[in-house]
Amino acid sequence: MRWRGTCYRAHDPRWAYQPLSGEGAALRGGRFNVKGQAALYLSLSILGAVKEVNQGLVRRIDPCILCAYDIDCENIVDLRGARGRKEHGATLADMRCAWIILRAEGHDPPSWALARRLAAGGHAGMLVPSFAPGAGADDHNLVLWRWSDAPPHRVSVHDPGGRLPKDPSSWR
Numbered sequence: 001m002r003w004r005g006t007c008y009r010a011h012d013p014r015w016a017y018q019p020l021s022g023e024g025a026a027l028r029g030g031r032f033n034v035k036g037q038a039a040l041y042l043s044l045s046i047l048g049a050v051k052e053v054n055q056g057l058v059r060r061i062d063p064c065i066l067c068a069y070d071i072d073c074e075n076i077v078d079l080r081g082a083r084g085r086k087e088h089g090a091t092l093a094d095m096r097c098a099w100i101i102l103r104a105e106g107h108d109p110p111s112w113a114l115a116r117r118l119a120a121g122g123h124a125g126m127l128v129p130s131f132a133p134g135a136g137a138d139d140h141n142l143v144l145w146r147w148s149d150a151p152p153h154r155v156s157v158h159d160p161g162g163r164l165p166k167d168p169s170s171w172r
Helices: 023-029 046-054 082-087 099-102 112-119
Strands: 001-013 041-045 065-073 076-077 125-129 140-144 154-157
Touching: 001 046, 001 112, 046 065, 046 140
Parallel strands: 076 125
Antiparallel strands: 001 041, 001 065, 041 140, 065 154, 125 140
16 A cells, blocks of 8 residues: 655654664664664654653653654555454464564574564565554554655655754764
Protein backbone atom coordinates (compact mmCIF):
# COMPACT_ATOMS: atom_id res chain seq x y z
CA MET A 1 0.00 0.00 0.00
CA ARG A 2 1.01 3.64 -0.38
CA TRP A 3 1.22 5.58 2.87
CA ARG A 4 1.30 9.37 2.99
CA GLY A 5 1.37 11.51 6.08
CA THR A 6 3.43 13.15 8.78
CA CYS A 7 5.52 11.18 11.24
CA TYR A 8 7.71 12.19 14.17
CA ARG A 9 10.99 11.07 15.63
CA ALA A 10 12.74 12.06 18.84
CA HIS A 11 16.42 11.27 18.70
CA ASP A 12 19.77 11.94 20.33
CA PRO A 13 20.92 15.53 19.67
CA ARG A 14 24.34 14.23 18.56
CA TRP A 15 22.68 12.95 15.40
CA ALA A 16 20.63 16.09 14.62
CA TYR A 17 22.74 16.67 11.51
CA GLN A 18 21.58 13.27 10.15
CA PRO A 19 17.82 13.18 10.79
CA LEU A 20 17.27 10.78 7.89
CA SER A 21 19.94 8.32 8.91
CA GLY A 22 19.05 4.86 10.05
CA GLU A 23 22.61 4.13 11.06
CA GLY A 24 21.92 4.27 14.79
CA ALA A 25 19.50 1.38 14.37
CA ALA A 26 22.06 -0.42 12.20
CA LEU A 27 24.76 -0.13 14.89
CA ARG A 28 22.82 -2.05 17.53
CA GLY A 29 19.84 -3.51 15.74
CA GLY A 30 16.29 -2.77 16.79
CA ARG A 31 12.96 -4.46 17.25
CA PHE A 32 12.47 -4.70 13.47
CA ASN A 33 16.02 -4.62 12.09
CA VAL A 34 19.04 -6.82 12.56
CA LYS A 35 22.41 -5.34 13.47
CA GLY A 36 23.93 -3.95 10.28
CA GLN A 37 20.58 -3.14 8.63
CA ALA A 38 19.63 0.53 8.56
CA ALA A 39 16.10 1.34 9.67
CA LEU A 40 14.17 4.53 10.26
CA TYR A 41 11.76 4.28 13.21
CA LEU A 42 9.04 6.94 13.13
CA SER A 43 5.92 7.53 15.22
CA LEU A 44 2.56 8.63 13.86
CA SER A 45 2.15 11.13 16.69
CA ILE A 46 4.32 13.55 18.64
CA LEU A 47 3.44 11.92 21.96
CA GLY A 48 4.18 8.51 20.45
CA ALA A 49 7.68 9.69 19.50
CA VAL A 50 8.26 10.88 23.06
CA LYS A 51 7.03 7.54 24.47
CA GLU A 52 9.38 5.69 22.12
CA VAL A 53 12.47 7.69 23.06
CA ASN A 54 11.51 7.75 26.74
CA GLN A 55 10.91 3.96 27.02
CA GLY A 56 8.90 4.15 30.22
CA LEU A 57 10.83 6.74 32.21
CA VAL A 58 7.79 8.64 33.44
CA ARG A 59 9.27 11.81 34.89
CA ARG A 60 12.70 11.96 33.29
CA ILE A 61 13.75 12.15 29.69
CA ASP A 62 17.17 12.64 28.16
CA PRO A 63 17.55 15.66 25.90
CA CYS A 64 16.35 14.91 22.40
CA ILE A 65 15.61 16.52 19.05
CA LEU A 66 12.00 16.16 17.91
CA CYS A 67 11.60 16.26 14.14
CA ALA A 68 8.61 16.00 11.82
CA TYR A 69 8.88 13.99 8.61
CA ASP A 70 6.82 14.15 5.44
CA ILE A 71 6.24 10.63 4.13
CA ASP A 72 5.04 9.38 0.74
CA CYS A 73 6.04 5.72 0.47
CA GLU A 74 4.90 2.79 -1.62
CA ASN A 75 5.15 -0.84 -0.54
CA ILE A 76 4.16 -0.33 3.09
CA VAL A 77 2.57 -3.20 5.00
CA ASP A 78 -0.10 -2.29 7.56
CA LEU A 79 0.18 -4.60 10.57
CA ARG A 80 -1.80 -2.44 12.98
CA GLY A 81 -4.94 -4.56 12.71
CA ALA A 82 -5.76 -8.26 12.81
CA ARG A 83 -6.65 -8.37 9.11
CA GLY A 84 -3.26 -7.02 7.97
CA ARG A 85 -1.39 -9.27 10.39
CA LYS A 86 -3.26 -12.33 9.14
CA GLU A 87 -2.63 -11.38 5.51
CA HIS A 88 1.12 -11.11 6.12
CA GLY A 89 1.56 -13.96 8.61
CA ALA A 90 2.40 -11.71 11.55
CA THR A 91 1.34 -12.03 15.16
CA LEU A 92 1.31 -9.49 17.98
CA ALA A 93 3.36 -11.93 20.06
CA ASP A 94 6.10 -12.03 17.43
CA MET A 95 6.09 -8.25 17.05
CA ARG A 96 6.14 -7.51 20.79
CA CYS A 97 8.71 -10.21 21.65
CA ALA A 98 11.49 -9.42 24.12
CA TRP A 99 13.91 -8.94 21.23
CA ILE A 100 16.75 -7.50 23.35
CA ILE A 101 16.75 -10.49 25.69
CA LEU A 102 16.44 -12.97 22.84
CA ARG A 103 19.33 -11.31 21.00
CA ALA A 104 21.47 -11.31 24.18
CA GLU A 105 20.79 -15.04 24.57
CA GLY A 106 21.93 -15.67 21.00
CA HIS A 107 18.46 -16.23 19.54
CA ASP A 108 16.98 -14.73 16.41
CA PRO A 109 13.96 -12.69 17.60
CA PRO A 110 10.73 -13.45 15.73
CA SER A 111 10.33 -9.72 15.03
CA TRP A 112 13.59 -9.84 13.04
CA ALA A 113 12.40 -12.85 11.05
CA LEU A 114 9.19 -10.99 10.23
CA ALA A 115 11.08 -7.86 9.14
CA ARG A 116 13.54 -9.86 7.01
CA ARG A 117 10.70 -11.72 5.31
CA LEU A 118 8.77 -8.54 4.53
CA ALA A 119 11.85 -6.66 3.30
CA ALA A 120 12.88 -9.61 1.12
CA GLY A 121 9.35 -9.58 -0.31
CA GLY A 122 9.90 -6.06 -1.63
CA HIS A 123 8.28 -4.08 1.16
CA ALA A 124 9.87 -0.75 2.10
CA GLY A 125 8.46 -0.75 5.62
CA MET A 126 5.53 -1.43 7.87
CA LEU A 127 2.99 0.27 10.09
CA VAL A 128 2.93 -1.37 13.51
CA PRO A 129 1.49 -0.81 16.98
CA SER A 130 3.85 0.84 19.42
CA PHE A 131 5.27 -1.47 22.05
CA ALA A 132 6.85 1.31 24.13
CA PRO A 133 5.96 1.28 27.83
CA GLY A 134 2.83 3.37 28.32
CA ALA A 135 1.77 3.12 24.67
CA GLY A 136 -1.95 3.09 24.09
CA ALA A 137 -4.10 1.48 21.42
CA ASP A 138 -3.78 4.62 19.26
CA ASP A 139 0.03 4.73 19.34
CA HIS A 140 1.48 3.47 16.06
CA ASN A 141 4.83 3.54 14.31
CA LEU A 142 6.16 3.43 10.78
CA VAL A 143 9.35 1.41 10.42
CA LEU A 144 11.22 1.84 7.13
CA TRP A 145 13.99 -0.28 5.65
CA ARG A 146 14.08 1.60 2.34
CA TRP A 147 13.65 5.35 1.98
CA SER A 148 15.10 8.18 -0.07
CA ASP A 149 14.43 11.76 -1.05
CA ALA A 150 12.53 10.68 -4.17
CA PRO A 151 9.51 8.52 -5.02
CA PRO A 152 8.49 5.78 -4.55
CA HIS A 153 9.91 5.88 -1.00
CA ARG A 154 10.13 9.61 -0.33
CA VAL A 155 10.93 10.77 3.19
CA SER A 156 11.92 14.33 4.03
CA VAL A 157 12.54 16.04 7.33
CA HIS A 158 10.53 19.21 7.92
CA ASP A 159 13.16 21.93 8.45
CA PRO A 160 12.06 25.02 6.47
CA GLY A 161 14.19 27.37 8.57
CA GLY A 162 17.34 25.29 8.27
CA ARG A 163 17.68 24.92 12.04
CA LEU A 164 19.17 21.44 12.00
CA PRO A 165 22.98 21.41 11.91
CA LYS A 166 24.65 20.35 8.65
CA ASP A 167 27.56 18.45 10.23
CA PRO A 168 28.71 17.09 13.61
CA SER A 169 30.86 20.14 14.45
CA SER A 170 28.09 21.60 16.60
CA TRP A 171 28.56 18.75 19.12
CA ARG A 172 32.18 19.18 20.17
